[in-house]
Amino acid sequence: MVVLAGPPAVDQIPLLRSPDPGDVFSGVPVVDLASPGAAQAVVDACERYGFFKVVNHGVATDTMDKVESEAVRFFARPQADKDRSGPAYPFGYGSKRIGLNGDMGWLEYLLLAVDEAYLSDSCTVPSCAVFRGALNEYIAAVRKVAVRVMEAMAAGLGIAPADALTAMVTGEGSDQVFRVNHYPPCRALQGLGCSATGFGEHTDPQLISLLRSNGTSGLQVALRDGQWLSVPSDRDAFFVNVGDSLQVLTNGRFHSVKHRVVANSLKSRVSFIYFGGPPLAQRIAPLPQLLGEGEHSLYKEFTWGEYKKAAYKSRLGDNRLAQFEK
Ligand SMILES: C=C1C[C@]23C[C@@]1(O)CC[C@H]2[C@@]12CC[C@H](O)[C@@](C)(C(=O)O1)[C@H]2[C@@H]3C(=O)O
Numbered sequence: 001m002v003v004l005a006g007p008p009a010v011d012q013i014p015l016l017r018s019p020d021p022g023d024v025f026s027g028v029p030v031v032d033l034a035s036p037g038a039a040q041a042v043v044d045a046c047e048r049y050g051f052f053k054v055v056n057h058g059v060a061t062d063t064m065d066k067v068e069s070e071a072v073r074f075f076a077r078p079q080a081d082k083d084r085s086g087p088a089y090p091f092g093y094g095s096k097r098i099g100l101n102g103d104m105g106w107l108e109y110l111l112l113a114v115d116e117a118y119l120s121d122s123c124t125v126p127s128c129a130v131f132r133g134a135l136n137e138y139i140a141a142v143r144k145v146a147v148r149v150m151e152a153m154a155a156g157l158g159i160a161p162a163d164a165l166t167a168m169v170t171g172e173g174s175d176q177v178f179r180v181n182h183y184p185p186c187r188a189l190q191g192l193g194c195s196a197t198g199f200g201e202h203t204d205p206q207l208i209s210l211l212r213s214n215g216t217s218g219l220q221v222a223l224r225d226g227q228w229l230s231v232p233s234d235r236d237a238f239f240v241n242v243g244d245s246l247q248v249l250t251n252g253r254f255h256s257v258k259h260r261v262v263a264n265s266l267k268s269r270v271s272f273i274y275f276g277g278p279p280l281a282q283r284i285a286p287l288p289q290l291l292g293e294g295e296h297s298l299y300k301e302f303t304w305g306e307y308k309k310a311a312y313k314s315r316l317g318d319n320r321l322a323q324f325e326k
């Protein structure tokens with residue numbers, strides 16, 4: 001990453017050299033959730049990249065379109081209106097500042113709390129009933145896809161019971177978060193050979209994240225050798241990230257994928273991400289069913305609450321798992 005002097009509107013945002021248009025991730029693993037081979041395909045992708053896309057997921061196009069058009073309507077409102085839905089922490093509207101430790105990106109967003117399958121009643125943002133209704137329908141649907149993906153993981157890993165992973169995310173007190181990101185076009189940088197960082201590189205701390213975006217590209221993932229590749233957008237699919245906690249539960253067999261978003265100079269990107277996390281008291285340690293004879297955990301013992309607290313003290317790009325490695 002290079003930090004260049006840029007036009008004033010973006011002077012707080014790290015700039016990236018325009019990615020080489022040839023560096024496209026043409027081999028993103030595609031998992032057909034309705035196929036008999038789904039479980040093995042999910043495990044292969046989690047081991048190799050910690051990243052894959054899910055098709056044939058059964059979520060109605062109308063459910064995705066409705067939430068997208070309501071989100072576009074929300075972000076088109078006057079800035080003063082949107083600011084009344086802030087601050088982002090613990091939940092609400094935020095702009096350019098990500099987290100509490102100085103990270104900046106070319107985006108605005110809504111960070112929302114989820115209870116069971118819906119927006120938490122304690123989360124009064126957004127206030128618009130139509131947007132809330134669309135979010136609730138979408139969250140319930142994407143959460144079902146997350147459950148099917150985690151069941152496929154357990155089946156592919158040969159773990160019993162079948163709900164060993166899903167129970168952590170759907171059980172009482174699970175820590176689920178939903179995020180809507182809007183990356184406006186960054187026109188000031190058009191033709192300058194560099195792009196604004198939309199959302200800086202990071203791994204997701206939870207078990208699993210499911211992302212859907214409008215058709216605007218911008219998501220990039222890092223391969224295990226550190227090479228960054230641009231992910232071709234697909235508005236009909238869900239992209240799945242393995243998070244840090246799932247890496248630990250599998251004792252490093254699954255890989256928590258580093259990813260980032262580069263803002264487009266011409267088009268808006270809107271993305272919707274469901275983050276599945278366990279209850280705060282959940283112990284995060286390798287599942288005994290996955291440890292071979294004589295195999296030890298690569299990590300120190302911790303709870304999700306301890307990890308989350310440490311994560312929220314860190315900068316976006318920090319290696320958050322490092323301090324928990326043995
Ligand atoms: C800089 C930060 C933003 C973040 C909390 C953190 O301190 C480090 C982890 C970040 C992240 C990444 C995935 C999700 O977008 C997120 C909501 C999460 O759980 O961890 C964000 C946090 C955030 O935006 O507050």
Ligand SMILES: O=C(O)CCC(=O)C(=O)O
Pocket residue numbers: 179181199204211213219259260261271272273
């Ligand atoms: O907005 C996106 O496309 C991805 C954002 C992301 O990685 C995150 O919110 O954790």
Ligand SMILES: [Fe+2]
Pocket residue numbers: 202203204209259
């Ligand atoms: Fe992320």
